[in-house]
Amino acid sequence: MVYKIDLRGHGNSEGVATGSYFSSAYTIDAVSAVKSLQKYENVNPERIGMWGHSMSGNLVLRSMLVSDEIKAGVIWAGAVYSYEDFAKYRISDNSYARRPEQSREQEEDTHRENSSEVQKLRDDPEDLDFNDSFWTSISLTKNINYLSGAIQLHHSVDDNVVNIGYTRDLVNVLESAGKDYSVFEYAGGGHNIVSPYYDTAMQRTVEFFKEKL
Secondary structure: OOOOOOOOOOOOOOOOOOOOOOOOHHHHHHHHHHHHHOOOOOOOOOOOEEEEEOHHHHHHHHHHHHOOOOOEEEEEOOOOOOHHHHHHHOOOOHHHOOOOOOOHHHHOOOOHHHOHHHHHHHHOHHHOOOOOHHHHHHOOHHHHHHOOOEEEEEEEOOOOOOOOHHHHHHHHHHHHHOOOEEEEEEOOOOOOOOOOHHHHHHHHHHHHHHHHO
């Protein structure tokens, strides 16, 4: 079974699209979806994995740090595992930014993305101490000890949206922490890992889930 989360504010879903990098909203959606799936009679509640691309790749790791019920995760061209990485690599896509709200109800929906610290990350990252309590508390790599499931990473070296440095830096953290991971780099394919690399990446993804779940 494959389950696609229709995140809040996306498609026909209610709510405000906030992005995954600075708000916990999408993580709440993803973990809630896992809880719902575990109640479905055709699903083995002990064999649930997640796959995500780009921003949703960030969401996969974020969700796996929160819930040990996600046994395996595959990330394609993921981003922002640490905010120090974000300061180094940025993202060549403005879709991650939270948009100005249009209604009073939405204006009341505040998220960490609006905080003064996050604004400094965008404007003056050289002045930030990424080892202080604020950045350490929300960094995925600083909290990698909570990861219990296996991770597989895929990234194209010519990705012009999400720098492959994000994946390479995450690999260093996973290796140092002794986590169960595998990583594949592709000479081409761009941000979406398109053909002819797509078929290889998808086959590896399927085999990984068969092995780990």
